[in-house]
Amino acid sequence: MKVVIPGGSGQVGGILARHFHGRGDEVTVLSREPRPAAWSVSAWDGATVGKWAAELEGTDVLINLAGRSVNCRYGAANRREIRESRVRSTLALHEAVAGLRRPPRVWINASTATIYRHALDRPMDEVTGELGGGEAGAPDTWNFSIEVAKGWEAAFFSRSPEGVRQVAIRSAMTMSPDSGGVFDVLLGLVRHGLGGRQGPGTQYVSWIHERDFVRAVEWLIERDDWTGVVNVASPNPLPNREFMRELREAWGIRVGAAVPRWMLGIGAWAMRTETELILKSRRVVPGRLAAAGFRFEYPDWSGAARELVARWRKGRTKDTRSNCR
Numbered sequence: 001m002k003v004v005i006p007g008g009s010g011q012v013g014g015i016l017a018r019h020f021h022g023r024g025d026e027v028t029v030l031s032r033e034p035r036p037a038a039w040s041v042s043a044w045d046g047a048t049v050g051k052w053a054a055e056l057e058g059t060d061v062l063i064n065l066a067g068r069s070v071n072c073r074y075g076a077a078n079r080r081e082i083r084e085s086r087v088r089s090t091l092a093l094h095e096a097v098a099g100l101r102r103p104p105r106v107w108i109n110a111s112t113a114t115i116y117r118h119a120l121d122r123p124m125d126e127v128t129g130e131l132g133g134g135e136a137g138a139p140d141t142w143n144f145s146i147e148v149a150k151g152w153e154a155a156f157f158s159r160s161p162e163g164v165r166q167v168a169i170r171s172a173m174t175m176s177p178d179s180g181g182v183f184d185v186l187l188g189l190v191r192h193g194l195g196g197r198q199g200p201g202t203q204y205v206s207w208i209h210e211r212d213f214v215r216a217v218e219w220l221i222e223r224d225d226w227t228g229v230v231n232v233a234s235p236n237p238l239p240n241r242e243f244m245r246e247l248r249e250a251w252g253i254r255v256g257a258a259v260p261r262w263m264l265g266i267g268a269w270a271m272r273t274e275t276e277l278i279l280k281s282r283r284v285v286p287g288r289l290a291a292a293g294f295r296f297e298y299p300d301w302s303g304a305a306r307e308l309v310a311r312w313r314k315g316r317t318k319d320t321r322s323n324c325r
Helices: 010-023 050-057 077-097 140-156 180-191 211-222 238-253 263-272 287-291 301-323
Strands: 003-007 024-033 040-043 061-064 107-110 165-171 174-175 207-209 227-230
Touching: 003 010, 010 024, 010 107, 010 174, 010 211, 024 050, 040 050, 050 263, 077 107, 077 140, 107 140, 107 211, 107 301, 140 165, 140 227, 165 211, 174 211, 180 238, 180 301, 207 211, 207 301, 211 227, 238 301
Parallel strands: 003 024, 003 061, 024 040, 061 107, 107 165, 165 227, 174 207
Antiparallel strands: none
């Protein structure tokens, strides 16, 4: 199978590229900053059609993950780049696909679980979930993220290429032990004694283990009747307080200092990021996948956290041994 992953140089792209390459598929990543990898990496600007479009000819699966990281301060320049990098890259792909003799049979485009409103009261699935935007009292940064997600999906579904099945995945945080990934960052807080609740602790955390993320993507590739939006998240989101407690237990410590909202604000400013990534309640569930009988290998955070901690420790032990040689 031929798989092309625009924007595949980040954590999630690396997870998918490793998986498909490992099973013998032909994998090409399109990147604005190409770096050597075990699979093919081609340059693109993420905005205009160029030589990279030839990589799409005869592709079986197109998985678009392109977009500037949201792990930054939401100043005017960053907001513009976050929004335009998603919309422009998606529209450029539409233009490229329209010119192909043999377009991909399925195009999976990234979206985000943050498109739903701040939800403490009930889970949000694809049918009954309420999209956010403009709620009374919601911070401007939260509304910005929601509008970016809406614009991204609108660009993706603005055209319907003939013979191409389109699926947008509203993904939760994908947990893997990769260095610099979200799990690595959260575990770092636990390891340094800051693994208590963050803010009120009542806000829900939606997540998915990397293994289930890959399996869900494979599921969507194989089912020719699936189109539209799909929530890719564990069926069991949980409040931040419980999420951090189970991560502490997986690491092997019982207590961790809580981080109040005001301290999160200072920390986010110092780290050049936003508290929205932590404080907004994402109570997202995989309605369509669950109804179709998809079985998660890691439906609960306790089991997922233990498995991820074990692999994180194993990976760091290997790194230490390598550095001692």
